[in-house]
Amino acid sequence: MKTAITELLGIRYPIVQGGMMWVGRAELASAVSNAGGLGILTALTQPTPDALRAEIDRCRGLTDQPFGVNLTVLPSANPPPYADYLQAIIDSGVKIVETAGNCPKEFFDRLKAAGIKILHKCTSVRHALSAQRNGVDIISIDSFECAGHPGEDDVGGLVLIPAAVKALTIPVIASGGIADGYGLAAALVLGAQGVNMGTRFMLTQEAPIHSNIKESVVQGSERDTVVIFRTLKNSGRVFRNEISEQVVAIERRPGGCTFEDVRPLVMGARGRATLESGNVNDGLVWASQAIGLMNDIPTCKDLLERMIGECRKQLAQASLVASA
Template identity: 70%
Template sequence: MTMRTRITELLGIEFPIVQGGMQWVGRAEMAAAVSNAGGLGMLTGLTQPTPEDLRREIQRTRDITTKPFGVNLTILPSVNPPPYAEYVEAIIDSGVKVVETAGNSPKEFIARFKAHDVKILHKCTSLRHALSAQRNGVDVVSIDGFECAGHPGEDDVGGLVLIPLAASALEIPVIASGGIADGRGLAAALVLGAEGVNMGTRFCATVEAPIHQAVKEALLGASERETNLIFRTLHNTGRVLKTPVSNEVVSLERREGGCEFKDIQHLVSGQKGRLALETGDLNAGLVWAGQVVGLINDIPTCAELLKRIITECRGQLALANRFFTN
């Protein structure tokens, strides 16, 4: 059983399910497992310390899948930014045909990608940014609702509103992101006008995810109420798993007089987050996760997960159709 939407046709995949490009998680094992299961696996470009390391990781992925996969390139403001142009060249030179961009606009790199027939998925958290991305020439918008892990923006609009808004306003296809973990979520996204879904947190709780089993068990055991919104007072909201570390960040932000980034930097560094994922020590750093943790009930293989999602989606759409009478 396969599905056919503009997303599956554009990306050359069986099922319209894309793995989110998650820092420290989007490695060859993860991307290949999702692609082999019929979705689109995603390497995280900046997980690799240099463009040359990314080239090697792309080759390593090709050693374990012949299916299409993409590379995420998150573009963020920084005093000492990574050599983004060199990462772009590594993606192009390696023959990767799908890139997921996030953060700032990928405008300066779009022509370069287009010249090499690379399809561009751009993640947005608002309709205005989605429209801007379409004008700039991206091929797909992945729209992130407030439920999502990572940075949901500052508008606090949930997917139930944001997905149909984007689907109605855009001519290019829309991927729904945030709060999706099962076939009901895929069915709902399709009904709302999306032509595919993006899942991040759900793929972290799979056998192949390259993170410590204790972290997977923490995701499995968490309820929908066990995430924290951090960086709210810094106007750079992020959603993470509720842990002693993220609780402390929230506490510092809420103290009288607030806080500056330097006051919490020792808690939130990317390297400490990596340490938490690799060692399973939830006191070591942040674990990024969405409210979808409340829907995670097991730790399957990616193949088992995608097969279940597609079967359940078809069943839910058929069930909904039975509510109509002639």
């Protein structure tokens, strides 16, 4: 299945595994790449830039197919050494990088100088246009249905995807609420050149998290996620569990709340421990509304083959309807 994305990235299928904190490790990234998509390591999952170098080497030992690295730059009182992680990516000879957050133009310039393709994730057309001006190669447009941070505009994919396609001159891939071949077909019809999926790949056999987490999330419906951090202007979508309900309750207190009020519940170390222990109610688990479309935990290979089959069938049916 050839699109502008498969040609640019050298992959068989126009399906990208989005970067996920604590999940985007060599086991998953290599499995996605071996299955024909683009696997992504998450840089900040590794505790140091040197550890990232080692993880890139480990991934190379598991696949001879293209894979990328995600680097998400977010404001923080104690930020990690982003520039050092960037240098580790460049030094390791990685050819594809997914960026997100407030990535400075200087970073884009350094990646481009190293001959690296840049896939930048945005939640609005205005931010996508800015990234295009800064020289990125591909935009991943992330709609309100997504896991993680959907921005503050609350625009769903049915509107956001074609809006981005119409406004941009570089290829667009659709992100947020996509979990199967039906979603891939819809994204292509809306003008995207492929899709970016996080939660669906989190719920695969190769994802390096506890099976209890996978089983709990895959049993959820499209109603079993909740948006938190609304009052903090940093909205995030997570699986509905005891911790997320506590966060929402704190945010609804008269007078609102600050991040310090919820910090003990949402610390990254707590979320990581949850994914590793399997105790689904002990921390935040990021998940998209697409969990309502997931009812199994396949291998990455089986998932991609099924998606491509479903997509081709839907596109063929659409063609028949259009020609009738």
